[in-house]
Amino acid sequence: MKKLSALDRVRVVLSRPSHPGNIGAAARAMKTMGLNQLWLVSPASFPDPVAEARASGAGDVLAGAHVAGSLQEALSGTVFAAALTARRRDLSLARSDPRAAAAELMQWSRDTCGEVALVFGNEASGLSNEELGLCSLPVTIPANPAYPSLNLGAAVQLMCYELRLAAMAQGGGASFLPVESLPEPATHDEVEHFFAHLNSSIVASGFLDSAKPRRLMPRLRRLFGRVRLEKEEIAILRGILSSFDAGMKNSQQKQ
Amino acid sequence: MKKLSALDRVRVVLSRPSHPGNIGAAARAMKTMGLNQLWLVSPASFPDPVAEARASGAGDVLAGAHVAGSLQEALSGTVFAAALTARRRDLSLARSDPRAAAAELMQWSRDTCGEVALVFGNEASGLSNEELGLCSLPVTIPANPAYPSLNLGAAVQLMCYELRLAAMAQGGGASFLPVESLPEPATHDEVEHFFAHLNSSIVASGFLDSAKPRRLMPRLRRLFGRVRLEKEEIAILRGILSSFDAGMKNSQQKQ
Numbered sequence: 372m373k374k375l376s377a378l379d380r381v382r383v384v385l386s387r388p389s390h391p392g393n394i395g396a397a398a399r400a401m402k403t404m405g406l407n408q409l410w411l412v413s414p415a416s417f418p419d420p421v422a423e424a425r426a427s428g429a430g431d432v433l434a435g436a437h438v439a440g441s442l443q444e445a446l447s448g449t450v451f452a453a454a455l456t457a458r459r460r461d462l463s464l465a466r467s468d469p470r471a472a473a474a475e476l477m478q479w480s481r482d483t484c485g486e487v488a489l490v491f492g493n494e495a496s497g498l499s500n501e502e503l504g505l506c507s508l509p510v511t512i513p514a515n516p517a518y519p520s521l522n523l524g525a526a527v528q529l530m531c532y533e534l535r536l537a538a539m540a541q542g543g544g545a546s547f548l549p550v551e552s553l554p555e556p557a558t559h560d561e562v563e564h565f566f567a568h569l570n571s572s573i574v575a576s577g578f579l580d581s582a583k584p585r586r587l588m589p590r591l592r593r594l595f596g597r598v599r600l601e602k603e604e605i606a607i608l609r610g611i612l613s614s615f616d617a618g619m620k621n622s623q624q625k626q
Numbered sequence: 627m628k629k630l631s632a633l634d635r636v637r638v639v640l641s642r643p644s645h646p647g648n649i650g651a652a653a654r655a656m657k658t659m660g661l662n663q664l665w666l667v668s669p670a671s672f673p674d675p676v677a678e679a680r681a682s683g684a685g686d687v688l689a690g691a692h693v694a695g696s697l698q699e700a701l702s703g704t705v706f707a708a709a710l711t712a713r714r715r716d717l718s719l720a721r722s723d724p725r726a727a728a729a730e731l732m733q734w735s736r737d738t739c740g741e742v743a744l745v746f747g748n749e750a751s752g753l754s755n756e757e758l759g760l761c762s763l764p765v766t767i768p769a770n771p772a773y774p775s776l777n778l779g780a781a782v783q784l785m786c787y788e789l790r791l792a793a794m795a796q797g798g799g800a801s802f803l804p805v806e807s808l809p810e811p812a813t814h815d816e817v818e819h820f821f822a823h824l825n826s827s828i829v830a831s832g833f834l835d836s837a838k839p840r841r842l843m844p845r846l847r848r849l850f851g852r853v854r855l856e857k858e859e860i861a862i863l864r865g866i867l868s869s870f871d872a873g874m875k876n877s878q879q880k881q
Contacts, residue, residue: 400777405772428773428775470791515657515659521658522655525779529787535769587862594855597852597854607845611833614828614832615831615874617831618870
């Protein structure tokens with residue numbers, strides 16, 4: 372049986388790529404650095420002979436690519452996601468750079484033996500705010516401010532290079548054994564269910580007007596995105612929310 | 627007059643490139659990292675509309691490219707040259723990696739105020755032994771041994787990225803992320819007041835029996851202790867708790 376290395380647990384997710392050539396370039400870039408899990412969210416054209424030509428000797432990565440209908444779906448089952456973003460956004464103050472982000476991704480993957488994701492947006496429009504909100508760590512490549520527009524394949528190459536270096540630094544890229552005593556991390560889906568619960572409780576309390584949500588949920592996502600929530604912690608937080616829910620329901624019934 | 631930065635003194639030399647698309651990709655990769663001196667040794671086709679298309683917004687780098695008849699000519703006037711090579715050669719025992727090579731190139735450039743060169747060979751055949759002999763430092767990108775063949779544009783992107791990082795590290799040159807806008811962290815007292823508030827809300831909700839507190843608050847402290855809460859986040863969290871408190875108080879008054 373093939374030994375699963377840390378790099379095997381990294382999903383490279385391209386969200387809504389417009390140009391099949393870039394999908395091929397991404398596959399080639401991944402394989403040169405030892406990555407192989409390519410995920411495509413609603414690609415404009417796939418499969419496509421242009422992608423195959425650009426993939427060169429990485430046709431196997433392309434052939435094994437997963438196609439998903441949404442970023443949510445592509446992240447399902449992962450324990451951590453980093454997202455590439457060139458733009459400055461109000462809430463992305465905790466942005467990381469490629470080197471630090473690669474170290475963090477590999478650390479997550481090693482500590483949890485879970486899958487992690489590196490998400491790239493559309494060539495022209497990048498990632499939507501909603502897509503960014505699904506990822507814990509925004510990453511910005513330190514580019515020339517006068518012309519920061521890296522080609523998608525080049526950005527994938529650069530990030531995969533940093534991931535390979537991080538994997539080599541952590542342990543030769545060999546399979547990492549699970550550390551039994553570490554608490555089990557929450558999955559992406561569990562975290563999303565927590566956010567949905569939190570949102571509905573806050574709306575019920577009247578603190579958040581769902582018609583005028585302002586920036587509240589994005590801020591809370593940023594806060595909890597930094598924590599690496601554990602499975603048990605999600606259970607506790609949702610227990611607390613449920614007890615608030617029950618208290619408030621009680622109140623409404625009596626009014 | 628434009629200030630000549632350290633990156634302006636780096637020549638990116640492509641020796642005998644076969645595909646004009648790769649010349650365009652290299653120009654784009656260079657410009658995204660703030661480099662602009664492109665040198666072409668006996669290109670198969672230049673200028674070429676395919677190169678222009680792939681250069682995207684880096685047409686100026688392409689337009690300013692120098693065409694030379696030999697590598698010797700392209701290196702004339704430089705004080706140091708590094709050469710990319712994927713293959714092991716008898717004489718390349720002192721091979722460097724991209725990070726160390728970038729640091730060395732920038733160091734040479736800074737110490738001498740002279741020009742330095744980074745040389746890439748033909749897509750299929752790489753650099754000849756004679757060409758390698760003209761360069762002081764062979765550099766190998768740490769690629770997947772099973773598939774080490776990076777696209778030329780991707781290799782240029784990766785090396786220019788390392789050069790930019792090296793220049794930033796040496797020069798106190800523009801740090802690309804604004805530092806002044808970092809959010810203000812919460813003080814110890816603010817965090818403690820939040821925990822006290824959280825505790826009393828949870829007791830009020832009935833989720834925590836203050837006579838039998840179990841391990842709940844220590845767990846929540848561990849969770850929020852990992853986050854490095856910001857001042858504004860404390861305000862938001864306490865606002866949410868207050869709205870829960872109000873909802874539940876309402877309920878109790880009516881009982």
